[in-house]
Amino acid sequence: MKRIYAIEELCLNCRLCEVHCKTAHSLSKDVFKANKYEEPTPESRVTVYGNNFASAALNCRHCDDPKCVKACITGAMTKDKTTGIVYVNENKCIGCMTCLAVCPYGCIKQGKAAVKCDLCRNENEPACVKNCPNHALIYVDKGGEEK
Amino acid sequence: MKYIIIGASAAGLACAEQIRKEDKDGEITVLTKEKYLPYSRPSISSYLKGAVKENNMYLRKSSHYTSEGIHIVTGAQVKIIDRKSKTVKAGRKTYPYDKLCICTGSKPFVPPMKNVDGKENALTFLDLESAKRIKRLANPRTRAVVIGGGLIGMKAAEGLSKICKSVDVVELAPHILPSILDEKSAKTVKKHIETEGHIKFHLEQTVTEAKSSKNKIISLILKNGDEIACNLLLLAVGVRPETELAEKCGLEVSRGIITDPATMQTSDKSIYAAGDCTVSVDMLDGSKKIIALWPNAVNQGIAAGSQMAGGKITINKSFSVNAIDFYGLRICTCGLINVQGAKYSDKVICNGDRYKRLIFEGGRLAGYVLINSSENAGIYTNLIETGMDLSSLSGNLFDTPNPFLFVKPVRNKLLKGELDL
Numbered sequence A: 001m002k003r004i005y006a007i008e009e010l011c012l013n014c015r016l017c018e019v020h021c022k023t024a025h026s027l028s029k030d031v032f033k034a035n036k037y038e039e040p041t042p043e044s045r046v047t048v049y050g051n052n053f054a055s056a057a058l059n060c061r062h063c064d065d066p067k068c069v070k071a072c073i074t075g076a077m078t079k080d081k082t083t084g085i086v087y088v089n090e091n092k093c094i095g096c097m098t099c100l101a102v103c104p105y106g107c108i109k110q111g112k113a114a115v116k117c118d119l120c121r122n123e124n125e126p127a128c129v130k131n132c133p134n135h136a137l138i139y140v141d142k143g144g145e146e147k
Numbered sequence B: 001m002k003y004i005i006i007g008a009s010a011a012g013l014a015c016a017e018q019i020r021k022e023d024k025d026g027e028i029t030v031l032t033k034e035k036y037l038p039y040s041r042p043s044i045s046s047y048l049k050g051a052v053k054e055n056n057m058y059l060r061k062s063s064h065y066t067s068e069g070i071h072i073v074t075g076a077q078v079k080i081i082d083r084k085s086k087t088v089k090a091g092r093k094t095y096p097y098d099k100l101c102i103c104t105g106s107k108p109f110v111p112p113m114k115n116v117d118g119k120e121n122a123l124t125f126l127d128l129e130s131a132k133r134i135k136r137l138a139n140p141r142t143r144a145v146v147i148g149g150g151l152i153g154m155k156a157a158e159g160l161s162k163i164c165k166s167v168d169v170v171e172l173a174p175h176i177l178p179s180i181l182d183e184k185s186a187k188t189v190k191k192h193i194e195t196e197g198h199i200k201f202h203l204e205q206t207v208t209e210a211k212s213s214k215n216k217i218i219s220l221i222l223k224n225g226d227e228i229a230c231n232l233l234l235l236a237v238g239v240r241p242e243t244e245l246a247e248k249c250g251l252e253v254s255r256g257i258i259t260d261p262a263t264m265q266t267s268d269k270s271i272y273a274a275g276d277c278t279v280s281v282d283m284l285d286g287s288k289k290i291i292a293l294w295p296n297a298v299n300q301g302i303a304a305g306s307q308m309a310g311g312k313i314t315i316n317k318s319f320s321v322n323a324i325d326f327y328g329l330r331i332c333t334c335g336l337i338n339v340q341g342a343k344y345s346d347k348v349i350c351n352g353d354r355y356k357r358l359i360f361e362g363g364r365l366a367g368y369v370l371i372n373s374s375e376n377a378g379i380y381t382n383l384i385e386t387g388m389d390l391s392s393l394s395g396n397l398f399d400t401p402n403p404f405l406f407v408k409p410v411r412n413k414l415l416k417g418e419l420d421l
Helices: A016-024 A031-036 A067-071 A097-104 B009-023 B041-048 B061-070 B128-138 B151-161 B183-197 B243-250 B294-308 B379-386 B408-416
Strands: A002-006 A047-051 A055-058 A077-079 A086-087 A137-141 B002-006 B027-031 B068-075 B076-083 B088-090 B092-096 B099-102 B106-109 B121-124 B143-147 B165-173 B199-203 B207-213 B218-221 B227-229 B232-235 B238-241 B271-273 B322-327 B328-335 B343-352 B354-361 B364-371
Touching: A002 A055, A002 B092, A016 A047, A055 B238, A055 B408, A067 A077, A067 A097, A067 B165, A067 B294, A077 B002, A097 B294, A097 B322, A097 B328, A097 B379, A137 B106, B002 B354, B009 B061, B041 B128, B041 B151, B076 B243, B076 B354, B092 B165, B099 B143, B099 B207, B121 B128, B143 B151, B143 B328, B151 B199, B151 B322, B151 B343, B183 B199, B183 B328, B183 B354, B183 B364, B199 B294, B238 B343, B238 B408, B243 B328, B328 B379, B364 B379
Parallel strands: B002 B027, B002 B099, B027 B068, B099 B271, B121 B232, B143 B165, B143 B232, B165 B199
Antiparallel strands: A002 A137, A047 A055, A077 A086, B076 B088, B088 B092, B106 B238, B207 B218, B218 B227, B322 B328, B328 B364, B343 B354, B354 B364
């Protein structure tokens, strides 16, 4: 399946990926509203770590054998059999955050329900990748499980 | 091949699904004494407080079982495992098996108390049925008492506090949540729960006697002589592995069912066991203990299922990891947290309502207690699981863990996987 990978050497620490992730996961889908005053505040699923010398944007690896899915106590976290996307059913999630406690990459955020990357639900190109000004995020297929 | 699984919660379901992955044609039957399809047992406290609806508690859609060819029989209480004829009996039916997996989970442990047994408003809290009964009994006039300040008791108390007039918690230990918290952090959590939930605690106390009228409890007498009003009593002192079936058929059982720690095979080569009913070996200190936690049950179920179907998956890493919240206060714990001895050390960073305690064994991370500071806790969990040498890290371990905790080659692997760019 196609996944998002981050290239530290190309990251500017500009955090535009976060801005556009929030927009893509907002109600308004408007960059200004989503980042300024929309309620509830949309959460970015991608996070830039580091500083101006070295930084990188991290988001879900959509693992072949995801620990978060195995640890989920409600069946809310699933890996889609066709697309390979690991996503949360917000109606089923009770926000216990066991998934966060087992994700070795640190890619799940806490909220009323768990918050994580959904690859923009199989859009051609996720918003963070599309809007990265220096191609520090790429969306490629390195193989892996896909049915 | 005929597979029978007894129990349909975390371990049982994981076992059935793993068998199907590795054996496309085998006949898989899951017997559950409950009348529901597999559901999220830990969610019953959310159900009690009304945060989740019953139809969202089911772990899979019912069509999933049809498409996977997993036959789930509800209301099937297994009475006997007959190892000679390789059959199990549930009700009037007999089910033959080639491979059997026991995933019977836990049963509530109820200490003897005078005049409590059999009272209609004294209940345990372990399954959806009991949650429904409690929900029917609890109302804004109810004075509820929970005996037991552990995970189940405290989650029940939280749920009840949203419904009832008052909630009292009676706990034998000097602090609450003894299985996941140390003394200092337990104080912080207790204070939060008292403020947010108006729950009254009676620590280092036991109930000696109940006063009743017309088969209903009306008040409780504590060890110190105090009397507390009570018209709904929840017994949540603890759980024990449900090993009755295994014992009756002569399998090796200590506190829980004894299995091979890698394959989950019991002392009978055709029978496996997984989940809370088994004894686990904690990879962090080699001790044998009951790890009654969801992720452990799923991993064991997967290993058992794979082995039953002739596959290769084994389990070699059992350890505790738990995440829970009380009135918005998030608690996340992992590994060894109540250990003593010269080889262990720990360090605490406390900042307002944020509490972070890391426990070390030499140069490795052995456990953590995180309160309101569980961001990216899985990175810590991974350090514990892999036993990574902490001196190889480049960042500050007490900051929110992130890829920059690791030196560049390791970090690159996190960010780019196996890609060569």
